[in-house]
Amino acid sequence: LILLDSLLQEMDLELSLPSNNAEYKDPDYWDKRFEKEESYEWLANFDEVKEILKHTLDKFGKTAKILQLGCGNSSLALDLYKEGFENITNIDISEICVKKMSAKHQELKFVQMDMTSLEFGEAEFDLVIEKATLDSLLVANRSPWDLTGQGCVQVSKALREVKKVLKSAFVGTKGA
Numbered sequence: 001l002i003l004l005d006s007l008l009q010e011m012d013l014e015l016s017l018p019s020n021n022a023e024y025k026d027p028d029y030w031d032k033r034f035e036k037e038e039s040y041e042w043l044a045n046f047d048e049v050k051e052i053l054k055h056t057l058d059k060f061g062k063t064a065k066i067l068q069l070g071c072g073n074s075s076l077a078l079d080l081y082k083e084g085f086e087n088i089t090n091i092d093i094s095e096i097c098v099k100k101m102s103a104k105h106q107e108l109k110f111v112q113m114d115m116t117s118l119e120f121g122e123a124e125f126d127l128v129i130e131k132a133t134l135d136s137l138l139v140a141n142r143s144p145w146d147l148t149g150q151g152c153v154q155v156s157k158a159l160r161e162v163k164k165v166l167k168s169a170f171v172g173t174k175g176a
Contacts, residue, residue, distance in 0.1 A: 021139040030094040046079035070133025118161040
């Protein structure tokens with residue numbers, strides 16, 4: 001049901017959908033989209049994943065240093081902030097997104113960055129959260145079993161970067 005809601009939300013946008021799914025991995029697509037779009041929740045909003053994340057968030061506590069990959073214009077970071085998690089760094093490949101979100105939510109930190117080349121030190125974050133961002137790298141793959149395709153190579157590179165900056169655990173909300 002959550003995936004259906006996300007799909008319906010995507011289809012209802014006044015923005016035109018990409019001509020093919022491969023555009024989802026193109027930073028220019030996101031810049032154009034974020035010029036017009038103010039907010040969008042991929043897959044699920046915070047209330048829908050809160051219970052899934054609760055155990056992990058409780059484990060690290062309110063002082064956890066959190067990195068969100070591909071934040072887009074989602075309210076996830078703001079929702080976490082309202083729950084008491086104030087040390088959140090949000091990255092997105094779109095410079096337009098980062099500028100708009102920084103202006104909109106000055107209490108949060110937004111950085112323009114490619115998740116396949118993170119510019120943070122080793123073991124800098126307690127927790128890394130991503131919500132369908134890795135999917136955007138796989139959109140051009142013809143088969144989920146072809147681990148040599150460019151998308152799989154990029155996902156592998158991104159996960160290596162996450163491992164580098166992470167102290168101990170990874171939470172992906174995609175399964176929500």
